[in-house]
Structure formats: C-alpha cells, structure tokens
Amino acid sequence: MVLVFAESVNGTFKKAAFEAVTYGYQTAEVLGVACEAIVLGKAEDAGVLGKYGAAKVHQVADDSLNQLDGQVYAAVIAAAVEQLGAKVVILSHTSTGKSILGRLAARLNAGSVPAANAVPTNEGGVFAVRKPVYSGKAFANIAISSDIKLVSVTGNSIPPVEVAGEVAVSALDIAVPASRITVKEVSRMEGVTPLPEAELVVSAGRGMKGPENWGIIEALAEELGATTACSRPVSDVGWRPHHEHVGQTGIAIRPNLYIAAGISGAIQHLAGVNSSKTIVVINKDPEAPFFKAADYGVVGDLFDVVPRLTEAIRKHKQG
Known part of the structure; x- marks a missing residue:
C-alpha cells in the first residue's frame, strides 16, 4: 500500500497536498x-483527497498536531506506516516534508529520495525514482531496495x-508523543500564493535600482495573478523580504512562467529557477x-518594457 502524508495549513489543504496524493495514486497504479x-x-x-486517488483517508486529530514539530510528526507517521x-x-517536498523525511527514514530504516519530479518505475521489480541533480543540470534515477520506501515530490512537477x-475519513488511534517545542507565535503570509506553489512568478534584481521602484513589478504580478520574487542581492540589502529570494541559497521554484527583470542570471540564481517551464528575461x-x-x-530598459507589458496584458484581459 502507498501512504501519502497530506499537509494541511490551518486546517485547509493547498495544492501541494493534492499533488502528493495524485503522485501517490499514480505510484500505486505502477505497483498495482x-x-x-x-x-x-x-x-x-x-x-x-479521495478525488485525487486516495481510497481511504486516515486522520490523527490530536490538537497538539495543529502546529508542526518534525520529531512528533515523524513519530506519528512512522507509527501509522507500521x-x-x-x-x-509519499511526502511533499516542502519545508514540512524536508523536516520529516530524514527522521522518518531513520525510524523506519527506509531508503528515501527527496525532491522527485517523476512517478517511480518498477521495471523488473526494481523501484526507481528520478530526481534532478547538480542544480537541475542533470537527472538521476535512484533505486530504493529497502522494504519501506520514502519519496518527497517536488511542487509543480506532477499536476493534480x-x-x-x-471518501469517508476514519480516525486513526495512535499515541501522540509530547512535543519538546513550545510555539509562542505563528506568522504567515496571507492572500499570497507561496513561491513553491506558484505557477506564475515575476522576479526582479538589482536592475530595479532601489526598492522605491518595485511598484512596476507588483503591478505586472497583479495583472498576471503572479507571486513576486527577487534575486539574492536584492534581499541581502533589504529591498525585498528574504522569503522572496529564489535561487540556490533561497527557494527553488518550478512555475509554469518565470519572468525575470533586471537579473543578470548568475549560476546561483539559475540553479533555483531553471526548472521553470517557460522563462522570460x-x-x-x-x-x-x-x-x-x-x-x-527582451533586450531593453525594464522601466520601459515592464509597464508596457503590464498595459498590454491589461488590454488583452479587457478585450
């Protein structure tokens, strides 16, 4: 049986959960x-979750699980697996999934593949998973031979x-260990699609010359319904918040469309965005x-090109 951990935030599911269940369903189809x-x-x-292929949904509804503790989550999921x-x-390759995968592998003595971007194969009984390596410049097919196998799936790689x-939801009776972490405050962005889940991203770099000019980027993003991002130098000097930094040392993304304005394209930045389906520079x-x-x-001054692009999109939507 394939078991998918479906993340919820404040009690609601986001796209990553539906992607993970779809991935789990397709994996189960391969394995029969x-x-x-x-x-x-x-x-x-x-x-x-049944809509995306889960034949059953199990819930451990302990209130202490409303806040993430990677150690507790790993213990509960391991008990459920057994x-x-x-x-x-299957897990989502999100910050939550990353905090659980290694702990879960150790508890279950299981082989694991993080950041998979394709459904596993099982040719000749060999369970193999593909994932990008060398900052997305190549792909590796990794075989897992352990009895229990763990995979985290990269966002936007498998459409829901x-x-x-x-389907009906059944309660799962599992003892939840006490957490050693006290959560005093939780601060989340509201009303914005998180970068790992965003299908449309508009990003900018030092070519913006200063934070006071960011309005043209936000206007373009608003017309497209996109999430804004930035290069590392921009976040380092405080022009934009660090959660918008995409690249090798920031957030790796896989949107359907990535628009980069005023970014030179250093290898460190490309490493975090080169899996985008379409890149516009x-x-x-x-x-x-x-x-x-x-x-x-587009070779041109972004202060001329971006407003004209925004206006063209606005007219297209109106027409």
Missing part, C-alpha cells in the same frame, strides 16, 4: 496496490488530477547570461 492518505491535526474536508502496513510513503469522488544588457537560459528574451 492501493493509495491511502493520512492527515494530522485539524483538517477540514479531508475527504476531498499500523497500516504501508510499503511506500481528479480521478474519483470524496528582460534586460538591457544583450550579453546577460540569463538570455542563454531564456525561452523568450
């Missing part, structure tokens, strides 16, 4: 087994697909390295 899901803490409408007899466990209807320097990675490039 069932796919089930587990949710921890408060989770509204958990039965909706109780349900799961042989493959509805294959069935909602706006830069007045025709020799900017980013053009080599771009699907579309």
